[in-house]
Amino acid sequence: MNRILLIRRDNIGDLICTTPLISNLRSHYPNAEIDILVNSYNYQAVEHNPDINHVYVYTKGKHRDAGQSLLGVYWQRIKLTLTLRRKHYDLAILASGAFSRHALKLAKSAKPKAILSPAPNGEEIDDITISVPEPKQPLHEVEKTLLLLQPLGISAQTHPLTLHPDPHEQAVLRAQLYEQPWHQHVPTIGIHISSRKPSQRWSEQHFSELIQQLHQQYQVQILLFWAPGDENNPLHPGDDQKAARIMAQLNQLPILPMPTTTLRQLIAGISLCDQFICSDGGAMHIAAGLGKPLVCFFGDSCAEQWHPWGVPHVLLQPDSRDVADISVMEVLRAYQQVLHLPPPHSPANALG
Structure with missing residues (x-):
């Protein structure tokens, strides 16, 4: 197994959850060329991964840039296909917890000797050389991807997520x-x-109360992170106004704005934070990949599959599956629990 191509075309958190699979492959094939095909939206999550x-x-x-034509996007893809x-x-791995027809199409275009993929539901596809059935029991996304190692005879180790900040950006x-x-x-x-x-x-009222009580x-x-942009933008709504109102x-408090455009x-x-508080999403998996203790909010998403991997965390998910129903006091208690700090004041004192 001299050359292996991994394909992961989904969101940021999905790609970060694939890094234990990559670490296991590198341990088993220390001298192999292990490459990865990703998209322009998520590639910065693995650009400094030493196992790739x-x-x-x-x-x-x-995802094409402003002024970039659709024809130009497809032309670049053709050139990339020829490079691959x-x-x-020797092997292309559809490195995901579930079968993806789009990922299979990308794998076929690279013409590897074999393709390893999660099994499609109730469907036989000749192009897949080795398929791994969907697990019967619920598993985390990391564990699902690690199942792909079984046909290769690799006994998977539960590595942590791997994520390395860009040194220049950090400085x-x-x-x-x-x-x-x-x-x-x-x-x-x-x-x-x-x-x-x-x-x-x-x-924003909850966030304001929480920051006040934490301080x-x-x-x-506090480093306050948000997705830049206007909240009324129908295509890419941001939280500039929400952040400005909180600030x-x-x-009078030590809150430093951290809008991130990339x-x-x-x-x-x-990477500059000691702990992190956020909702389920890409930022949560980034914090886990950087080893940060976490308090995270889960609404209508599967906590069993997507909870923070390998770090101390407290996950808050109300019965309503809407994070609006999580109280400030619950978050304060969770923060205290994850760091083993003295408990917060009573609700009357904390929010009075």
């Missing part, structure tokens, strides 16, 4: 923070206020 030889990037039509074919891969953000009232030796909590899914969105009770400083309400910036920013 080459990161190949393609652009989905919906010249590598003569730039640290320098920017030093220009503000940020102190390296004061505990820093990262709080991410954005989420794509409505059921995962906590209100009052634990003397911490205005708490302008995944590289987000990874570097979270």
Whole structure:
């Protein structure tokens, strides 16, 4: 097994959850060329992964840059396909917990000697050389991807997630923070206020109350993360207004804004935090990949499959499956629990 191509074309968290599979492959095949094909949306999550030889990037039509034509996107994909074919891969792995027809199409275009994939539901596909059945019991996404190693005779080890910040981006953000009232030796909590899914969105009033109480009770400083953009943008709504209102309400507290326009910036920013509080999503998996203790909110998503992997965390998911029903006091207790801190004040004192 001299050349292996991994394919993961989904979201940021999905790709980060694939890194234990990559670590296991590298341990078993220390001298193999292990490459990965990802998309322009998620590739920065693996660009510094030491277990990968080459990161190949393609652009989905919906992710193309302003001014970039759809024809140009497809032309670049054709050139990339020819590059991959010249590598003569021994194996392509559809590195996901579930079968993806789009990923299979990408694998076939590279013309590897064999394709390893999760089994499609009730369907036989001749192009798949080795298929791994869907597990009967519920598993985490990391565990699902590790099942793909069984046909290769690899006894998977439960490696942590692997994520490395870009050193230059990290240095730039640290320098920017030093220009503000940020102190390296004061505990820093990262709080991410954005989420794509409505059921995962906590209100700005809750965030404001939480930040106030965290500072009052634990003397911490806050890095406030959000997805930049106008909240009224129908295609890519952001949280500029929400962040501005939170900052205005708490302008006497040590809160430092951290809007991140790139995944590289987000990874570097979270790396500067000591703990992290957020909803389920890419930022949560980034924090887990960086080894940060977490408090996370789960709305209408599967906690069993997507909870933070390999780090101390407290997961809050109300029966309603809407994070709006999580109270500030619950989050304070969760923060205390995950770090073994003294308990917060009673609700009357904490929120009075």
